[in-house]
Amino acid sequence: MPTHMGYPGVYIEELPSSVRTIASVTTSVTAFVGRTRRGPLNRPVRVTSFAEFERRFGGLTSRSAVGYAVHQFFGNGGAVAVIVRVAKAGTGEEACVTLESTEGHSACPVLEVHAKEPGLWGSGLRIAVDQDTPSPDRTFNLHVLDARGGARESFTGLSMDSGHGRFVETVVNAGSALVRVRALDEDRPDPSGTVSKPFAAELPALGVELKVKIGDVERAFTLFEPDHDGEPPADVTELALLLERKLRSLPDAPGRHAFAGAEVTAFGRRLQVVAGSLDPDDVVRFVGECANDLGLEASVNPPVFALRGGKDGDPPGPRDLMGSEARKTGLQALRDVDDVNLLSLPELSAYESAEDMVTVLCAAEQLCRERRIFLLVDAPSAWGGVDSARAGIGAFDAVRSDHAVLYFPHLQLTDPLTGRLRAFPPSGAVAGVMARTDAERGAWKAPAGTEARLAGVRSLTVRLTDRENGLLNPLGVNCLRTFPVVGPLVWGARTLAGADPLDSEWDVPVRRLALHVEESLHRGLQWVVFEPNDEQLWQQIRLEASAYLNDLFRQGAFKGGTPREAYFVKCDKDTTTEADIERGVVNVVVGIAPVRPAEFVVVKIQQMAGQFDLS
Known part of the structure; x- marks a missing residue:
């Protein structure tokens, strides 16, 4: 009602809508954890392009698998990445x-x-x-x-x-x-370059011969020549311009730019002369009695002051990658980030010890389960063929989870740093394929098949046949294959819990869709907390959750011809009893019918006798 009605007439009041909507969260923001050339340690940083990664983390280096993985992620369709730089504790130093x-x-x-x-x-x-x-x-x-x-x-x-x-x-x-x-003190740091003494209000005679030395190159010149320089400088600013012009006209040593790029600045009644170089050894020195008379060397410093002593430190070990939950280091730094959907640890594939690799993966899988993240696991680089893959897959029994997926073999790409063909773990490129598939089709589409091409990949380290693929697929190993015309692509969509003996119902698209729905509902229903727990609240929950799921149904996320066949939302006195209400609990039951990928396509052909009349 209007707060005050003082005259007869019509009053208009705007009322807030009681309808809330549940927004879909992201599906393919990928976190990369490991060594980079630079960047803040153990602090997640969001980047939206490889150019931004280069600016913030130093780009590619042969000592970092993370840089290449991020490059392949954006090259295959990735849009947003979160980078956590990790280094071995106590080994890196700041310059x-x-x-x-x-x-x-x-x-x-x-x-x-x-x-x-x-x-x-x-x-x-x-x-x-x-x-x-x-x-x-x-x-x-x-x-x-x-x-x-x-x-x-x-x-x-x-x-x-x-x-x-x-x-x-x-x-x-x-x-x-x-x-x-x-x-450290209240005094100002000395200016870089060479600084003169303060000049008097009236400039001294400038028609003098000066000698200047930059590095090991010495040149002589006349400061002011009436026949060539016109009117003499009237103030310190004009003197600075004259001296800069004279210095830049002097010949440089071959391949140098110290004289040609020299800069002379007037501030107050003084001059600052800096060589056109970033070499700390290119100190400008004016020598001779005339230079002393003009006071051109009150302070002499390099053109720039160089930072020294920076060290990258040793590569992070398993403990560094696992990090500490209390200090939020390593993997645990991702606990401070809300929007992370995929996790890649490309350095693990190079570990010689399978035990160390699985130890880190166990910590990563636990984090993923708690934070609703999907873990991308690279096959060890030591798996040189199908036999070694079948023998080594047993080491991953500890991480047989529907929140993790393993890809084999590694990729062969041209290294941008050397121009040579080199093997790389596949998780970065696969994460990019997932992001591209999500954007084009949705998270419920399996990131595999002829649309899941691996851009930029020249070949694979192991070329698999159909029969060899048939040996690895039942073990929960997703194969990367090369097909004619299409080229290298992803040819599997099983989680590590999807081995035939485990008979898991969670393949990659179903698990990712469930994570997407869970996170969206988790965030979209935050407003429910502390609301009166009655039928009116339950009705609002049903309305909002159903509207969100119906939107996914219209996009093709669920099977069934009608919404009733695709999903249900139940929140009433059957799900929330009087005892629950007394304890402050409201129970919402959501069921979905996900679309499962057609992993095996069987075509039956029967030979028929006779002719058919198709009219």
């Missing part, structure tokens, strides 16, 4: 550099700059400092350059005063994806 200040006339360390993440990649970072700010006597600028990756960051107007609004720790640590800093 760092300590910047000094001579403002107090004696050099002292004032600012530590660390790579934001451990790894050798941090040794490619370069730091440049200048004081070209509106307050050149109190603030400074910090520039971060990734010499290998090409990323650049600039932070301007920084202060070493912790009470300043642009305190260096606050600004850089919150805004940089490359570094973090720690202030």
Whole structure:
């Protein structure tokens, strides 16, 4: 009702709708856990393209199976991945550099700059400092350059005063994806390059001969020539432009860009001269009596300060991948992520010990069961044929789960780093096929068959025949096959619990559809908690759950000609008794009739005598 009615007339009030909808959750967001070149340790990061993976995790490296798996995932139709970088505990180190200040006339360390993440990649970072700010006597600028990756960051107007609004720790640590800093003193770090003394209001005579040395190359030039340079500089800014033009006109050493790319900046009444190079050895030095008279060498530093000491660390072992649930490391870091549907551990296939591999898989399977995730298992790389696969499959009895699926054999692709053919575990590419199938047909379509082509795959490490496929399929091993015209593809849709002796009803599409329905209902019915537990609530639950399931039925997720044959939702006094109500329990029973894949297609042909009249 309107809160106040003060005059005769018509009042309009908008009422909120009591109808809630259950939205379908994602089906193919894939988590990759393992070693990468860079990135935050034990923290899930979502990426939506391989280019983003390269920027955040350093791209491909021969020491990481994860990078290749992610590359194959996006190449086969994957859309969203979650990456968890794992390294052996205590082995990786961050690159760092300590910047000094001579403002107090004696050099002292004032600012530590660390790579934001451990790894050798941090040794490619370069730091440049200048004081070209509106307050050149109190603030400074910090520039971060990734010499290998090409990323650049600039932070301007920084202060070493912790009470300043642009305190260096606050600004850089919150805004940089490359570094973090720690202030050691209140003095500012010295600028990079060569800095002059302050010039007087009236510039000195500039028609002097100067000698400049960058690295081991020395050149001489006349600073100002009236016949060639026109009017003399009127202020420090014009002097900076003149000096920069003179330096850039000097010949470089072959293949170098130190003189040609030199930069001269005026700030306050001073000049900063930086070589056009990222080589810390390319220090600009002005030599001779004339340079001393002009005060061109008050402070001499490299053009950039290089970070040193970064180490990648040793590859993660089984304990590192399994991680700790209390500290949320390794696999357990995925407990903080809501939308993960598939899990790939491509490094496991290279383990020499089947026991170590299965130990990690057991921990992963438990996580998947708790978080409604589907585990993609790569066959060990040691399985060189059908006989070794049949002999080795017994090691996986501990993970005979309907939440896990195993694929054999490995893929042969061209390595983008070397251009040579190389074997790779298949889980990354298969996850991409699942994502592509989900987008085109839905999670209830088996990610197998002639539509499940493996893009970019040249061949398979083991070429299987129909008879050999028939030996592995009853054991719950999904085979990758090569067929004429179509090429390499996925040719199996059984979970590890789908071996013939186990007689599991859960094949890959049925299990993935059930996980999808369970997670969607779990999230969509959160509003029910603490609502009055009566017939009105039960009716709303039936309405919303039925509307969601009916939408899936219309898309072809269930078998049956009518909704009654495809699914049911029961929530009433039969499912929720008075005792349940007293205990605060509401029971919802949902049944679905999933569409099962046609794994065996039998065509019977009978020879008939005589002729048929088809009119």
